[in-house]
Structure formats: structure tokens, C-alpha cells
Amino acid sequence: DAMVIQNPRYQVTQFGKPVTLSCSQTLNHNVMYWYQQKSSQAPKLLFHYYDKDFNNEADTPDNFQSRRPNTSFCFLDIRSPGLGDAAMYLCATSRDRAGFTYEQYFGPGTRLTVT
């Protein structure tokens, strides 16, 4: 049973053309994360939502935005993709409560190509 679903699995966009990646989850987890992973590198956290609260990492470019319209869905918007934004984008979720650490569940990723 799919728990963290990402669509599409592969996305090709043109330089400068806005693109949206989608993540949905059936786990009812309150925290959702977006990571960027470039070839042979570790995933890099871009931002996360803790419930409805958006938390941006300090070094995430302004070109990257996110929306979470409800608990189940989270979107990553890249306003003007550059060639350097080509990467695997990973969505993850976790159920967090103050003082308790829960496991992160990852989606299969969306591989973005910028032409």
C-alpha cells in the first residue's frame, strides 16, 4: 500500500518555466518535508510543514515555494527552474509530537530534468 505518493515520478521542464511537484500521504502525519537530492549527494532539506506552520531552511533559494492545502497534500513549486535545479525531489512525512521522535517515511521521489 502506497503511503507517501509523489507525482509525477519524472518531470521534464524548460529553463524558466514554472513547475509543480506533488506529494500526498495516507498516513495522516502532521509533518511533511521536501528534500532536494543531486546526483551522488545526500538529500538536502528545503523546507517542512509542521502542521500548518511553514519552516523554510535558511539556504533554500527564493525560487522554491511550497503549499500545503490540507494534511494529506503538499506541493513544491519551482518558479523559474534553472539547470542547477535538476535533481531528485523527495517528499517525506512523520508524525511528531512534542518530545517524541517518530520515523520519517519517504516517497519514491520525482526526478526533475531542466532543458
Add this chain to the structure above:
Amino acid sequence: KNEVEQSPQNLTAQEGEFITINCSYSVGISALHWLQQHPGGGIVSLFMLSSGKKKHGRLIATINIQEKHSSLHITASHPRDSAVYICAVRGSGGSNYKLTFGKGTLLTVNP
């Protein structure tokens, strides 16, 4: 120096061999994750540990909090175990939502 160090970086084994991958970290943590990523694929969470030992099938993960060290063992390795294995730690205190990742260990199991 990376806060999470994995060794070895690359590991080649013959089918059936016992595999050990090590992870050392230098920060206080609330949990440690072992993750698996097949080439070009997404990430699968194998274990989350905060103490002791966990076992799932042929996989065993241990952690020693005092020594800031964890190991992932694979018994009776199989070619389908070939993947990158990533150690990631979750910080303690105010930043405990973040995972800090090791660089990964590329495991190749030959038939």
C-alpha cells in the same frame, strides 16, 4: 568534518557474505535512521533507533549512544541488497525535526 561519518564508502561482497556498515556521529541525537536507496530510486526507511538493537529479516541495526556509533548488518547478503545505505541522525532539542545525512555506503553484492 561531516557530523555523520560512514564507512566504508564502497563495499563489494559475494552473495551470502555477512555485511557490516558503520556510522559515527559527533552531535547529540534523538534518533538514528538507516535508509536504503537503490540507484536512481527513492529512499526506503529501514530502521529508526534511539537505543539498543533492532532486527528485521536479514537486517540488524545496533546503536551505542555512549560511543556515538551505529552499525547496520546484513546477513546472507543477496544481489538485491545492492544499494546505497545511508545513515542519518535526528538532532536533539530545538532542531530535532532535521535529519543530518551521512554520505552513504554503496554496497554491491555479486552473485
